[in-house]
Amino acid sequence: MASAPPATPRTNRIGLSVLDYRGLKTTLCAGCGHNAISERIVEAMFEMGVRPERVAKFSGIGCSSKSPAYFLSRSHSFNALHGRMPSVATGALLANRTLIGLGVSGDGDTASIGIGQFVHLMRRNLPIIYIIEDNGVYGLTKGQFSATADLGSTLKTGIVNELLPIDTCALAIQLGATFVGRSFSGDKKQLHAMLQAAIAHRGTVMLDIISPCVTFNDHEGSTKSYAYVKEHDEPLQELSFVPSFEDISVEYAPGTTVDVALHDGSRLRLRKLEEGYDPREKVVAVRRLMEAHAQSEVLTGVLYVDTSAESFVDRLHLPDRPLATLPQEAVRPPRAVLDEVMEALR
Amino acid sequence: MAELAVAVRDPSALPGGDPVLNDMTIQVATVNGSGSQSANTVLLRTIFQMGVPVSGKNLFPSNIAGLPTWYSVRASKDGYLARKKEVDLLVAMNAETAREDVAQVRPGGAVVYDAPLGLAQLRGDLAFYPVPFDKLVGSITGDAKLKKLLRNMAYVGVLARLLELEMAEVERAIHKQFGKKAKALELNLAAAHAGFEGAAALQKRDPYLIRRMDATRGKVIVDGNSAAALGALFAGVTLVTWYPITPSSSLVETLIGYLRKYRIGPDGKATFAVVQAEDELAAIGMVIGAGWAGARAMTATAGPGISLMAEFAGLGYFAEVPAVVFDVQRVGPSTGLPTRTSQGDVLSTAFLSHGDTQHILLFPATVEECFSMAVEAFDLAEGFQTPVFVLSDLDxxxxxxxxxxxxxxxQPIRRxxxxxxxxxxxxxxxxxYKDVDGDGVTYRTLPGTDHPAAAYFTRGTGHDExxxxxxxxxxxxxxLERLARKMDGARSAVPAPIAAGKGARLGVLAYGTSHHAIVEARDELRRERGIETDYLRVRAFPFAREVHAFFESHERVYVVEQNRDGQLAALLKLDLAPELAARVRSIAHITGLPLDARSVTEELAMMEGR
Structure with missing residues (x-):
């Protein structure tokens, strides 16, 4: 790369190069799955031609929550409190509905300390992309089990997890998230398409991305190691994403694909690898997740999608202009209103 | 009501003495959930409409129905609004508490009671008026449930007869209360008249009378939560979050009503968002997120919620995010006295969170200040980019x-x-975080600002400029030093203290609702004990310079507040130079009942050895 001749970098549809989407140098461990996810976020935002200034990044506390510093430096970012990213994101995205919200959390940040805010975020269908970088352990505090660790998975020290995991995807589907997927930081193609579709979707997108912790949870006996996930990965579909601004038509034999029209006019094409799986059916999705657990499969793909549900900002009847920047005339009622109220109190 | 009445024998209050005009406390003892609130409001409004200064206090249990509750109405020709310890006139409707209630009436007082309770033998120094309430309302309706409600409006009629309230004003107050509900209006008017007629046979044997005055012209009657809601409405609040908690819920509920009425455009679009959050952690988290993104955001809560908001309060302080939190103080935690008033959150809220945090606190004392300080709170929060707490209380x-x-x-809205x-x-x-102007307040950008240099990474601590x-x-x-400088600057931006007095040696310092007892106690101290005092009402923390000056110019300063440990006194001692801190004298009272003047007068006089 260093010896390559200087060339005009490729630009996207708004004239930005991929460098405009980069962040600071990562301080996470070499080989950390989270770094791969950061790369995919940069690519997806670049490919989709999202203006970085329109994105607001949110995170809680943990290794995963540090990662927003490593992509999209031209976007505002809020590294909030442990487990409390959902509320901060909710407030900010209601204050400015024109922002594209991107939340990055971890399995500890979401499934333990943050489970309360997580479930309530899901049930509101707030437009946000909520990513869990899921490695089954607490990294920053050096390797304790999290609530997504599988039954029987072992720590380096030999300690065995004796509790059932929380399946954040099953929870999200049940609670009202409208785009739910599971992927693997090592599956570049699937994750790329899933993130592009996430950007096109309007509503709560919840992506649980298995992202192995090379330092504390990548050993024999762990069910969140690179080797284990590669071996047990059970993709539901082959994903391809067709952006609204590209005119591509790919023919598939009828009945082998599910085509989902997304809010911005993009299309998500799911070539079925599994007979009978339709991600628009909630009950099927949850049942299949339960089966996957029983069979020790890591089920990946778009598990559930609903493009018809009303989002939280729609339900609140917010104006197109951000609440944050409404002028005084719009938010301070005139003198006559105070007079009227005072009169009624006499 | 475990409080003992102070038996001050006042000859003019005995039967046959001179009438006592426009100066009395009427206590209604009833059961919560029985619909007495409407009747009490009508009673209050009637006196108000007759031009007599009046205040009402609801003393209620943490319960929906069936437990004892009291409502006291104080008419005061002198305009005193504090709770009065002594009960002059009792309306005893609750069998369970009747004996205790009667014991608290001052000698020479009177008791209107539900006839079957048979209270007349309890004391010989009171006028007893038995009223067969069930019989009175029996002719109005056969519905047992309605009858129970109407008994209350009947006592208003009885009081109208005894106190010489003008029935036309009673009717007007009933109209105001029931407005367009024709059926309720008709029934309640009938009940009030039944009471009035039923009491015709009673022989007046107490001195208390209400006579028309002209001291309430142009005034309004409103509760502090509604006033704060109005303030938020006119402050241009755009995001409201909340988790229901007594006594703050009605602030947000009232605000929602006003927002729906006045802040939805002809296109059906709302210029606000209200979110009932899953808990107070989320409520403040949303406010912090929205404030960061540029909204005027607020939440309302009480002590337990404040405790839960601690971590976010610190984040707001260090990340420098505007937020407005109304804390309607009560006694806590857990069960016990959640429906009783207190000034118990002052110290913990001033430094809420971990690390070196400090917050701007505003102390409204009146409903007018609930309104004006709500407006100011948003300007201060955005001006100083920090959480601002408005410490109201249940009373x-x-x-x-x-x-x-x-x-x-x-003033136009200042962003x-x-x-x-x-x-x-x-x-x-x-x-x-660069201090360009030297005042510790730095410039910020909002997410979505369309400029490649606009973005910054927000985190709590550990950042450079x-x-x-x-x-x-x-x-x-x-x-940390810049943040301290910023808070120091807030001293001159927050509402200044209000001084009264003419250069006495002794000072009294109070804040919030303790004010009303101080106004009256200073008169009592002068009149009864010959003690002159100056008074400074503190309206915010960090303390303005005038607070220090007040200590410099007084030998001793009595800091009066409604908590156990003298929380504001403690804050003052931290802020004052040691020689001035030595002048602090603490009068801290906490009974769960609004502070009364008599308690202050007696304690201060005792501490002064007078």
Whole structure:
């Protein structure tokens, strides 16, 4: 790369190069799955031609929550409190509905300390992309089990997890998230398409991305190691994403694909690898997740999608202009209103 | 009501003595959930409409129905609004508490009671008026449930007869209360008249009378929570979050009503968002997120919620995010006295969170200040980019107060130091935490600002001037010192204290609702004990310079407040030079009942050895 001749970098549809989407140098461990996810976020935002200034990044506390510093430096970012990213994101995205919200959390940040805010975020269908970088352990505090660790998975020290995991995807589907997927930081193609579709979707997108912790949870006996996930990965579909601004038509034999029209006019094409799986059916999705657990499969793909549900900002009847920047005339009622109220109190 | 009445024998109050005009406390003892609230409001309004200064206090249990509750109405020709310890006139409707209630009436007082309770033999120094309430309302309706409700409006009629309230005003108050509900209106009018007629046979044997005055003209009656809601409405609040908790729920519920009425455009679009959050952690988290993104955001809560908000309060302080939190103080935690008033959150809220945090606190004492300080709170929060807590209390928030009408905010909304795209074009660069103006308040940008230099990375602590991650000692120390400088600047921006008095040696200092007892206690001290005092009402923390000056010019300063440990006194001692801190004398009272003047008068006089 260093010896390559200087060339005009490729630009996207708004004239930005991929460098405009980069962040600071990562301080996470070499080989950390989270770094791969950061790369995919940069690519997806670049490919989709999202203006970085329109994105607001949110995170809680943990290794995963540090990662927003490593992509999209031209976007505002809020590294909030442990487990409390959902509320901060909710407030900010209601204050400015024109922002594209991107939340990055971890399995500890979401499934333990943050489970309360997580479930309530899901049930509101707030437009946000909520990513869990899921490695089954607490990294920053050096390797304790999290609530997504599988039954029987072992720590380096030999300690065995004796509790059932929380399946954040099953929870999200049940609670009202409208785009739910599971992927693997090592599956570049699937994750790329899933993130592009996430950007096109309007509503709560919840992506649980298995992202192995090379330092504390990548050993024999762990069910969140690179080797284990590669071996047990059970993709539901082959994903391809067709952006609204590209005119591509790919023919598939009828009945082998599910085509989902997304809010911005993009299309998500799911070539079925599994007979009978339709991600628009909630009950099927949850049942299949339960089966996957029983069979020790890591089920990946778009598990559930609903493009018809009303989002939280729609339900609140917010104006197109951000609440944050409404002028005084719009938010301070005139003198006559105070007079009227005072009169009624006499 | 475990409080003992002070038996002050007042000859004029005995039967046959001179009438006592427009100066009495009427206590209604009933059961909660029985619909007495409407009757009490009608009673209060009637006296108000007759031009007599009046205040009402609801003393209620943490319960929906079936437990004892009291409502006291104080008419005061002198305009005193504090709770009065002595009960002059009792309306005893609750069998369970009747004996205890009667014991608290001052000698020479009177008792209207539900005839079957048979209270007349309890004391010989009171006038007893038995009223067969069931019989009175029996002719109005056969519905047992309605009858129970109407008994209450019947006692208003009885009191109208005994106190010589004008029935035309009673009717007007009933109209105001029931408005367009024709059926309820008709029944309640009938009940009031039944009471009035039923009491015709009673022989008046007490001195208490209400006579028309002209001291309430142009005034309004409103509770502090509604007033704060109005303030938020006119402050231009755009995001409201909440988790229901007594005594703050009605603030948000009232605000929702006003927002729906006045802040939805003809296109059906709302210029606000209200979110009932899953808990107080989320409620403040949303406010912090929205404040960061540029909204005028608020939440309302009480002590337990404040405790839960601690971590976010610190984040707001260090990340420098505006937020407005109304804390309607009550006694806590857990069960016990959640429906009783207190000033118990002052110290913990001033430093809420971990690390060296400090917050701006505002102390409204009146409903008018609930309104004006709500407006100011948003300007201060955005001006100083920090959480601002408005410390009201249950007495102020949930009780009805007489007030001058509120003034429309003349100042335009001040959004603080926010850089726009155009500013960035002009400046070329931006450093989030750089003290450009030397006042400790730095410039911020809002997410979505369409400029490549606009973004910054927000985190709690550990950042340099450019909001870059830093653990360097110089960065940390510099930031802490700047924050201290910023808070020091707030001293002259917060509502200034209000002084009264003419250069006495002794000072009294109070804040919030304790004010009303002080106004009366100073008169009592002068009249009964010959003690002159100056008075400073503190309206905010950090303390304005005038607070220090007040200590400099007084030998001793009695700090009066409604908590156990003298929380504001403690804050003052931290702020004052040691020689001035030695002048602090603490009078801290906490009974769960609004502070009364007599308690202050007696304690201060005792401490002065008079």
């Amino acid at each position: 102020l928030g949930m009780n009805n107060w007489m007030s001058d009408p509120f003034s429309y905010p003349e 603080g130091k926010v850089l726009s795209k155009e500013d960035l074009d002009r400046l070329g660069e931006f450093a989030r 450019h909001a870059r991650y830093s653990e360097r000692a110089e960065d940390w120390e510099g930031n």
